[in-house]
Amino acid sequence: MTELTELNERQQKIKDAFIKNRGYWAEIWEQILHLSPDYFEAYTALSSVPWTHGVLEPKVKEFMYIAADASTTHLYNAGTRIHMENALRHGATVDEVFEVLQMTSVLGIHSCTVGVPILLEELAAAGKLEEKPLDERQTGLKAAFEENRGYWAPFLEGILQLSPEFFEAYMKLSSVPWRTGTLEPKVKEFVYVAIDAATTHLYEPGLRQHIRNAIGHGASQDELMEVLELVSAIGVHTMTESVPILLKAAEAAGNPD
16 A cells, blocks of 8 residues: 555546645645545545635635644644645745744744633632732733734733733734734734634634634625634644554555555
8 A cells, every 4th residue: 555556537536626626736645545535535525615615715725724734733844835835826925924924923822811811810819919900001012902903802911910021022023914914904813713713722712802803804704614614624634644654554564455
């Protein structure tokens, strides 16, 4: 099985359908198609829905794959490479792809947006929470965030209260694509939706906030559903990472077929 045989008629038809629907082919699919045409045909049907019925332009679809694959919770470099190539082929610029990466890279702030509320609760329970109203500097930082990012959320409040220095640094970092980028606001929000909805993260507070933001920027029900459909495809990475291992193990065990 390590030396792939020529595709039979059914396998070739499935491959042709994938290429027609998804617009590309990659070596990583070949072994799966050979091992189980039934599985690959079913995966092709599932992953093709946003491509055959969706409303987002092709490069934006590819941005969603890039965001999910490049997230620190996933870091699936093989997919990142393929979907960057696809996005560029569909007319994306280097700056646009880099902008997607900029927004994806701030996912690490969720250590604080999840951790700080817990910290505040435990400090309060221990009687050690120093509650103070926002001072002038903190109020200014909150206003600057709202101006740069276009929203405010309760999960940011605790960070601002406990460490205005850290909050200011995060605000400056996360605001770069909003001050210098070229993607339209709803597409920026789609990126946040994609990384928060990815099954390797499932960050519900951020997902809710960024869906709300996207709607506020004019996103439609169909567009947002499509983002979720696209990012759900990362489940197939179980196959693309594990099938080559299976086939090598089978060969080593003397059972290559």
